[in-house]
Amino acid sequence: MTSSTKIASKQDTIDYAARLGDDAIVIGHRISEWVSRAPFIEEDVALGNVALDFLGHARMYYTYAAQLSNEQNGTDDITEDNFAYLRDERQFQNHLLHELHKGDFAYTTARQLLIDVYNKHFLEQLKNSNDETLAAIAVKAAKETKYHCRRSKDWTLRLGDGTSESHEKMQLALNDIWGYSHELFELDELEQRLVDAGIAVDCTQLKAAWLKEVTAIIEEATLMVPDQDWVVSGGRQGYHTEHLGHLLTEMQFVHRSFPGAKW
């Protein structure tokens, strides 16, 4: 590695903010697919609100990425919409876990448990970023994540320690997605440069605390932490599962049909 590739550039920070925005918007969109389909009305409302929180996080990250892009290019017309609506599948760099299909309610609950607990630990570290804007976003997002974590823990206990059918569905869901969780703790060269600069979170350091917390909840719910050893990754490099393209098709449809449309 040459020295020039070791030093974080502004473009690195743009890419990093966009990645975090991608995670948030993709999972936010997935959760929003539950609206009008949740088990009962209060849960419908809760899921809609959680989706909105994630959309809010995505907007903050994307707005920052847009601001930095404008500074770098001497432009003033790049906005959050460029990131959300005008990029294609390969340009999205979200973790694969976030894009997997909606699944049944146990599937959504299991995924939210893994993601919400991850976000809690991740944002706690991002608060210490040398980048003031990313740190400010983390403080704001962490407050909401506290509520997300409690909700997904409650549901995991309720379904895992519920009926034999809900228990079985929760275990199946955990088995189905567990191999996607390892990617959350990978660090590529781009993020390594930003970690060295004190900007990004070293997510390899989060795994022990995450696993401990997730394991405690899973076991309290009378479920088992899957012991399979398969791993799928590639989201941060833009290699996606079949699910993301379909999601983007729906999410970007209006903007592509009516370019420049504003509310």
Place this chain on the structure above:
Amino acid sequence: MQVIPTKSPIQFEREQFRRNSEFPELWQCLDQVKDPEIPALSLWDIGILKDIKRQGNQASVTITPTYSGCPAMDAIAEDIAIAFKAYGIEKTVIITELSPAWTTDWMTDKGRNQLRDYGIAPPNDLVGDHEQPLNSDSQVLCPQCGSADTKLLSEYGSTACKALFQCNSCHEPFDLFKHI
């Protein structure tokens, strides 16, 4: 002499900041602008209004979002610009400040009372330490009848900032504005 504080240091600081502003008429003007989701509360009383500056026929208003996905922010920005037109301000720039993050501690006492009158329990009506997470034993003073015999129905109400409760005494469902 012992001084007994009648309001929290955070609220005192906010009020002092507002009192020292060069543009008291603009702060008063924005007292008319309500949160579109909770029309009982002004932007000041809910605690999202941070600063107002004016240069001739231009003004800048610094606000901080409540929840990051709050869909009301765009409507609020529009309402501010409309209200300022009456004061000869042609252009209003809205500055969104993320840090320090908004907290319900910035809500004024007047705002808390208005919220209760409107039928939403303010964060401080949660019995016990209102900074603790909600759980199935959480009890909130019912804004309708004042009873503390209530139950949590859902951690999320009609908006992300509220949780849904029901009163066991008068049986009315009601929202709690969550502490954040």
